Amino acid sequence: xxxxxxxxxxxxxxxxxxxxxxxxxxxxxxxxxxxxxxxxxxxxxxxxxxxxxxxxxxxxxxxxxxxxxxxxxxxxxxxxxxxxxxxxxxxxxxxxxxxxxxxxxxxxxxxxxxxxxxxxxxxxxxxxxxxxxxxxxxxxxxxxxxxxxxxxxxxxxxxxxxxxxxxxxxxxxxxxxxxxxxxxxxxxxxxxxxxxxxxxxxxxxxxxxxxxxxxxxxxxxxxxxxxxxxxxxxxxxxxxxxxxxxxxxxxxxxxxxxxxxxxxxxxxxxxxxxxxxxxxxxxxxxxxxxxxxxxxxxxxxxxxxxxxxxxxxxxxxxxxxxxxxxxxxxxxxxxxxxxxxxxxxxxxxxxxxxxxxxxxxxxxxxxxxxxxxxxxxxxxxxxxxxxxxxxxxxxxxxxxxxxxxxxxxxxxxxxxxxxxxxxxxxxxxxxxxxxxx
Amino acid sequence: xxxxxxxxxxxxxxxxxxxxxxxxxxxxxxxxxxxxxxxxxxxxxxxxxxxxxxxxxxxxxxxxxxxxxxxxxxxxxxxxxxxxxxxxxxxxxxxxxxxxxxxxxxxxxxxxxxxxxxxxxxxxxxxxxxxxxxxxxxxxxxxxxxxxxxxxxxxxxxxxxxxxxxxxxxxxxxxxxxxxxxxxxxxxxxxxxxxxxxxxxxxxxxxxxxxxxxxxxxxxxxxxxxxxxxxxxxxxxxxxxxxxxxxxxxxxxxxxxxxxxxxxxxxxxxxxxxxxxxxxxxxxxxxxxxxxxxxxxxxxxxxxxxxxxxxxxxxxxxxxxxxxxxxxxxxxxxxxxxxxxxxxxxxxxxxxxxxxxxxxxxxxxxxxxxxxxxxxxxxxxxxxxxxxxxxxxxxxxxxxxxxxxxxxxxxxxxxxxxxxxxxxxxxxxxxxxxxxx
Numbered sequence: 001x002x003x004x005x006x007x008x009x010x011x012x013x014x015x016x017x018x019x020x021x022x023x024x025x026x027x028x029x030x031x032x033x034x035x036x037x038x039x040x041x042x043x044x045x046x047x048x049x050x051x052x053x054x055x056x057x058x059x060x061x062x063x064x065x066x067x068x069x070x071x072x073x074x075x076x077x078x079x080x081x082x083x084x085x086x087x088x089x090x091x092x093x094x095x096x097x098x099x100x101x102x103x104x105x106x107x108x109x110x111x112x113x114x115x116x117x118x119x120x121x122x123x124x125x126x127x128x129x130x131x132x133x134x135x136x137x138x139x140x141x142x143x144x145x146x147x148x149x150x151x152x153x154x155x156x157x158x159x160x161x162x163x164x165x166x167x168x169x170x171x172x173x174x175x176x177x178x179x180x181x182x183x184x185x186x187x188x189x190x191x192x193x194x195x196x197x198x199x200x201x202x203x204x205x206x207x208x209x210x211x212x213x214x215x216x217x218x219x220x221x222x223x224x225x226x227x228x229x230x231x232x233x234x235x236x237x238x239x240x241x242x243x244x245x246x247x248x249x250x251x252x253x254x255x256x257x258x259x260x261x262x263x264x265x266x267x268x269x270x271x272x273x274x275x276x277x278x279x280x281x282x283x284x285x286x287x288x289x290x291x292x293x294x295x296x297x298x299x300x301x302x303x304x305x306x307x308x309x310x311x312x313x314x315x316x317x318x319x320x321x322x323x324x325x326x327x328x329x330x331x332x333x334x335x336x337x338x339x340x341x342x343x344x345x346x347x348x349x350x351x352x353x354x355x356x357x358x359x360x361x362x363x364x365x366x367x368x369x370x371x372x373x374x375x376x377x378x379x380x381x382x383x384x385x386x387x388x389x390x391x392x393x394x395x396x397x398x399x400x401x402x403x404x405x406x407x408x409x410x411x412x413x414x415x416x417x418x419x420x421x422x423x424x425x426x427x428x429x430x431x432x433x434x435x436x437x
Numbered sequence: 438x439x440x441x442x443x444x445x446x447x448x449x450x451x452x453x454x455x456x457x458x459x460x461x462x463x464x465x466x467x468x469x470x471x472x473x474x475x476x477x478x479x480x481x482x483x484x485x486x487x488x489x490x491x492x493x494x495x496x497x498x499x500x501x502x503x504x505x506x507x508x509x510x511x512x513x514x515x516x517x518x519x520x521x522x523x524x525x526x527x528x529x530x531x532x533x534x535x536x537x538x539x540x541x542x543x544x545x546x547x548x549x550x551x552x553x554x555x556x557x558x559x560x561x562x563x564x565x566x567x568x569x570x571x572x573x574x575x576x577x578x579x580x581x582x583x584x585x586x587x588x589x590x591x592x593x594x595x596x597x598x599x600x601x602x603x604x605x606x607x608x609x610x611x612x613x614x615x616x617x618x619x620x621x622x623x624x625x626x627x628x629x630x631x632x633x634x635x636x637x638x639x640x641x642x643x644x645x646x647x648x649x650x651x652x653x654x655x656x657x658x659x660x661x662x663x664x665x666x667x668x669x670x671x672x673x674x675x676x677x678x679x680x681x682x683x684x685x686x687x688x689x690x691x692x693x694x695x696x697x698x699x700x701x702x703x704x705x706x707x708x709x710x711x712x713x714x715x716x717x718x719x720x721x722x723x724x725x726x727x728x729x730x731x732x733x734x735x736x737x738x739x740x741x742x743x744x745x746x747x748x749x750x751x752x753x754x755x756x757x758x759x760x761x762x763x764x765x766x767x768x769x770x771x772x773x774x775x776x777x778x779x780x781x782x783x784x785x786x787x788x789x790x791x792x793x794x795x796x797x798x799x800x801x802x803x804x805x806x807x808x809x810x811x812x813x814x815x816x817x818x819x820x821x822x823x824x825x826x827x828x829x830x831x832x833x834x835x836x837x838x839x840x841x842x843x844x845x846x847x848x849x850x851x852x853x854x855x856x857x858x859x860x861x862x863x864x865x866x867x868x869x870x871x872x873x874x
Contacts (some may be wrong), residue, residue: 052817056471057470
């Protein structure tokens with residue numbers, strides 16, 4: 001296609017896209033985009049399986065009030081709700097699969113012995129901003145460990161989580177440890193309104209605004225100092241000493257000790273190339289009651305995976321149990337492990353049955369080639385004879401196979417800058433020739 | 438668990454389920470239910486890949502008016518629509534992925550050379566009845582062949598489709614061939630209302646009601662005879678002669694010829710162990726313009742897969758092209774290939790670190806066993822020491838591995854009626870012992 005035709009085609013495609021829009025945040029993945037995501041999901045779920053977590057399949061939407069049982073008032077805002085016009089029922093597209101798994105464990109799995117080890121994969125839908133249109137579809141593959149509390153449970157989740165991202169090819173990453181209750185325990189005795197006023201600058205690590213609001217609310221000087229210090233308590237194992245001094249007379253002290261035990265165990269087990277502690281961390285999902293985990297890496301602006309402990313979530317579904325989990329954000333993992341190209345171009349052959357020389361199609365010969373390739377598990381399709389090389393390049397075939405005479409084929413390999421003749425072989429030798437690269 | 442405890446547990450689970458209901462038609466799949474569905478989806482998509490179809494990923498919902506561009510007025514009724522309260526926008530959960538793929542091809546893939554070969558996997562949501570609550574979530578894995586018309590295109594789709602169900606283990610099946618326009622071509626000159634009055638008894642193969650309504654509408658005796666005969670034109674290749682006689686002077690005649698050519702080609706290629714023709718078939722999705730395909734098997738009350746040709750669908754999205762496709766209904770395929778048990782019990786080991794004899798847990802020893810098994814790609818988890826055999830049975834482990842002394846383990850294999858001692862081995866020999874069955 002020349003430059004002008006190509007621009008015209010792009011313009012046409014653009015106009016078509018305007019005529020057939022997608023809801024905000026929704027995206028199609030073309031084959032070469034989908035391939036990496038499917039591959040990474042498989043690898044991550046395989047790692048979870050090796051750690052004893054078994055995959056369940058959950059429905060795409062649920063009654064909003066059931067899902068929201070597991071969510072606090074803040075995160076309920078991030079649920080995308082829809083009304084079915086005829087019945088008036090309100091359903092929600094899940095913003096997170098953890099409450100869905102809790103609902104499943106509380107119903108059909110309630111009488112099985114614990115601990116429960118489940119994995120899942122699915123799209124979740126989050127609002128990014130206050131405006132309703134700014135949702136974002138995110139693919140998650142995660143685990144839930146239900147009925148194993150404390151350090152042992154946290155470590156088991158982190159072992160599976162770090163194994164999963166390593167198996168996916170992520171070598172350089174940071175494991176960020178926080179605690180879902182350290183910051184909020186300093187606010188427990190305040191009114192809900194005051195808590196919300198202070199959590200906002202805390203989440204944004206806006207120290208000046210935090211101090212301004214805390215003083216305006218009339219908090220004691222010691223408490224203002226503790227709150228103001230939180231965003232700075234970030235770094236290696238040395239932050240625990242500083243944290244213990246600053247939070248000495250507060251309800252947060254035993255939580256700091258809990259986090260330090262986990263930090264030591266994670267370092268000893270060598271779970272991550274680098275571990276950082278973030279004492280002041282808060283998280284939009286308020287159901288966390290214990291340690292918070294995040295896997296961070298160069299590339300995506302968001303975490304590659306995140307999780308933590310939520311020991312009171314299951315109570316809300318009528319079956320009190322300690323629980324922890326972790327979800328890999330597959331799109332971000334893909335970004336972090338690098339270009340989809342790293343997967344290599346998959347072996348796929350386009351078969352041409354009528355070489356330009358003779359001009360007559362050999363249908364039986366083509367069927368034999370296709371059958372031989374498929375028996376060898378090599379994907380292939382028949383060309384319709386029009387510009388096979390252009391077609392093969394557009395649809396990411398690795399080779400074009402030309403029938404030359406009965407039972408003989410010539411092989412062209414597509415390269416980034418053209419094609420390379422790989423010689424002529426008998427049909428029976430074709431799979432070996434292609435697999436040789 | 439004894440009988441009484443078990444009933445009490447079931448009652449509790451039932452009450453929990455009442456407290457946390459799922460929307461009608463939605464279902465969770467437990468690990469042992471999900472396993473077969475995930476396995477079959479993978480096998481089917483692999484077969485499609487071997488035939489050159491590349492997988493795309495499509496969003497879970499779209500604007501209702503975009504999706505409905507590809508659907509006729511009848512099937513638009515089966516779309517589940519939701520209103521977003523804040524924006525008033527109407528979105529739809531797809532009842533079928535074919536219009537979604539058409540929207541994708543018409544936008545981001547509009548300038549790529551044809552034919553386009555794409556595959557997909559996803560949940561679709563259909564209303565089963567007029568009542569809004571009776572939707573059903575169905576998992577489909579399918580293909581779309583866009584830009585290759587006529588017999589060659591139909592055959593290519595059927596080759597991939599029958600290869601997929603065979604690869605999934607379905608040996609006994611019937612390929613049912615119909616035509617989306619034979620019945621409706623007899624009604625083309627009638628009013629929309631009259632057409633609908635007649636299509637209803639035609640779809641239900643209710644001959645008496647069909648004749649009654651046709652006569653009431655004042656149709657000619659010849660036309661009433663032709664319509665009345667349609668539901669009976671069902672069977673092997675011999676029905677074509679009868680069909681040609683009965684439909685001699687109608688617009689349906691060339692369509693009968695078209696279907697017969699396909700029937701012959703399918704028989705010659707040996708695509709199915711049994712092929713039947715159903716001249717009177719109609720289909721709820723009215724976009725079909727050519728042959729209709731169904732794969733039928735013992736077991737599920739519905740087709741294992743279905744598809745056909747829709748040469749006018751792409752026009753509605755601004756890019757006129759012939760197109761055909763096929764979707765495997767994964768749940769029905771699972772039913773047809775038989776009990777999930779046929780997959781065999783997967784190899785999974787529960788590791789017990791503190792044998793009753795010594796009573797002291799050997800954490801380092803357990804970690805070594807878990808690491809050895811995972812390196813050998815054998816799924817495993819650590820027991821918390823409580824009733825390991827009951828726990829292993831509840832969660833479908835195949836083996837329990839007991840640490841006996843440093844670097845030695847005893848292996849129990851779980852069987853349907855108890856457990857079998859598989860002897861004691863060194864940790865390094867454990868993977869080989871487990872893989873030996």
